[in-house]
Amino acid sequence: MFLRWFSLVALTLAFHGRAGTFPTKPVKVIVPFSPGGGSDTFVRILQSGIQANQLLGQPFTVINVPGAGGTIGSRRAKGAFPDGHTILNLHDGILSAKHSGQALYGAEAFEPIAATGRSGTLICVSDEAPYQTLAEVLAAARKNPGSVSFGANFGATSYFAGRMLEQVYEGAEFNFVPAGGGAKRFAAMKGGHLDVSTFTVSEYVGFQAGGLRAVALLGAERHPAFPEVMTAREQGIDVDWDLIQYWWAPKGTPPERIARLAAVLREAMATPEVAAKFKELYVDPLFVTGPELTRLIGERDAKVARLSVRQAIELPDFPMMIGMLLVVVGGVAAWRGGRPAAMEAGTLKALAGLGLSLGVYVLALQSGRVAYVFATMVFMFALGAWLMRGGQRRWSALAVTACGVSGLCQVVFTRWLIVDLP
Amino acid sequence: MDPVLLIWIFLGVTVGVLVGAVPGLTGAMVISLSVPLTFGMAPEPALALLVSMYVGSVSGGLITATLLRIPGTPASIITTLDGYPMAKEGRPGRALGLGMFASLFGGLASWLVLVLLARPLADWSTRMGPADMFSLVLFALVLIAVVSRESLWAGIFSGLLGIFCALPGQHPALGHPRMTFGIAEMDAGFRLLPVLLGLFAVSQVLRDVVELNKRAVTIEVRGDSLWLKWSEWRTQLFNLIRSSALGSLVGVLPGVGANVGSILAYGAAKAHSRTPERFGQGCDEGIVASEAANNATVGGALVPLVALGIPGSVVDAILLGALVIHGLQPGPLLFTNNPEIVGVITNSYLVANLFMFVVMMLGARFIAKLSRVPKEILIPVILTFCVVGCYALGNRMFDVWVMLIFGLVGFGLDRLRVPLAPFVIGFVLAPMAEENLCAALMLSGGSWLPFFTRPISAVFLVIALAVGVSAVVYRPRGTSQQSP
Structure with missing residues (x-):
């Protein structure tokens, strides 16, 4: 019964979302590099232009998902729900990652929104x-x-x-x-x-x-x-190569939403504060979208696709070397050391209890179905209660701590530090 | 100095100390997440705030490292070795006092280095090629053998295991994914924070839970003082100077951070000590060396930043980004074009160190009580911070799972009496070693000769060999009872 009501409500909300103008909630842009880097700075300049002039009607938040040359973040964006509320900013690295074998996909895995800015x-x-x-x-x-x-x-x-x-x-x-x-x-x-x-x-x-x-x-x-x-x-050397910043949406994002996002980016580029910042950073205010963008990306992809990565010399195989050393030294250490202390029943119980509560908590967070504050409060209280079972019971202190810490974390991390908590 | 800046510095230091003390939150993470907050500010207060957060966070790690054996930041791993045993003996105040004063000394000493020697040191740091860097890192790796008190072989095993766990992810030279077992999330390997939190925080919590059932010992605070006698400091003076100098020099080198500084200083202090067997059992020298050196690396790391526009550490790379956002051009011209900005950085660094000492001293009485908060309440809090901290690092749940798995690994290793510090040392140093080794080999076309012919590299290799051989051949007293 509850489920039916729930799905009804969800449907109405979804319908409402369709009926209302996009975006209906904050648009998250995934920056696949650390805060403070070149790409991050670039995106944040546009972000401040969008926010200051209220071009989107909803917040435009930057989520940093760094790692492996941008592929961790781009993979996250690739798998995101294609409703235009999650997009990706990634420069020509998306092309080079594919053709060097660092990622199995390239530009074809996304819908391009726009190219904004070019650095010589x-x-x-x-x-x-x-x-x-x-x-x-x-x-x-x-x-x-x-x-x-x-x-x-x-x-x-x-x-x-x-x-x-x-x-x-x-x-x-x-x-x-x-x-x-x-x-x-x-x-x-x-x-x-x-x-x-x-x-x-x-x-x-x-x-x-x-x-x-x-x-x-x-x-x-x-x-x-x-x-x-x-x-x-x-x-006399016919090479023309610069760095262009692109914006991507997951495959299947409705074209009218892509057009809306492109329009917002175009307006942001035109604001005087963004133009001034780009001038300071020597970024050419290039803006390309639509069929012309597809052609541009195709051209650049072909340039990179012709080339391959060439390894100059044979490098030592570290995994092999370290693995073998590990086995040898581990053997010596085991031979020289005594027998390990036996596991007592209490230890196993402690491991099981802690493992279970942590595991359930993290799984709940991962599923994304439970709000962070709620999951954390329950987890803290349950774990604390379990730990107290043998000794003094300090229920009120535990309850206050659980509510306080989970609320504090929620506020600090989402409002202040802009982290994408479930 | 502008009094408004002082308020920002105070705020930054306080936040930094808190963040450093809470396991799960690190300086680099909070600073990088706060950079966007400074967009609306003028460049001067923004930089003052970020620099003082940096100083506070490196210092704050000392608190939990000493009282709970959970290093709040990677920089204070080495502090756990002696800080926790001393606190457990009932002298947490002395351990904190030693650490705080050593932190202040290290910070001030490296401020002098920053102000007086920035230009020549920065030029020297660029002369360190990949071969030299590799030999330096190798030397630090050999110190694993020195740090492993309980058992040499178990220590080396732990270090190798740490190196092994650092291998998955992007190949440091060629960029392709390696040892990922087809799991796409593994393409970036394991990051330091989840591994560190797993090994130290989660495994320590597991240990605590086991001990809870046994109604085990809690730290009894005896009447110990934060303030040490002058005569006691006099015996540490040489150690303080040596550790600060080592920390400053290590800090100047790009990419080599506070943890390496404290490892080197600890190794040097142990090698010079008349009572090396007391290291790891709560001796003054160990705490002093580690804390003086890790704070000194902060000033050292600012040297290439202000002189050349090259970041000396992860946090400095974030500071550089902040400079760019505030319309300043980092680089060798920063000194000439924006001397006031360089002034703000160096002055904030000095004031932040003084404030750090005041904040920590005033808070110490209160902080020391942390070890007496009931574990039933403390454990859920620590775990919550660890989970949210790991997640915030890259907005990924994967990092949280990594932390949990390494928590089990740490607990298991501890049961087998394998020390954990060498694991982290190996884990931190291996990527640096491999990256520089590969770059050096690629530069030389595959020849190993430059490692022996470049003078700096050769010197480090000789020291590494000497230290390694002496650690294996002359077993330190006090470890013999471990051998069968």
């Missing part, structure tokens, strides 16, 4: 290096293949930029070395550990004075901030 890519060397132009760098990489080290994380977009250069300048071969993010690559170049690497325009603005020299911009025309830096094309 510069090829840089240390200012103590003998190279003045990209052509000289490539000539050296052709003369002695593998002698020029190129800092880029394997399978990342900058890696593919390097591979594109190799492909166009036949015979040139870089020695690709993983080198982390922009700041780490700058440190490595300054210390003389790397010869060449890529930087975005805003990174270059910051690090230039520390001893970097741009030898080429991988763009269609020279950048207004550095009119002296030649494009690769001007040097």
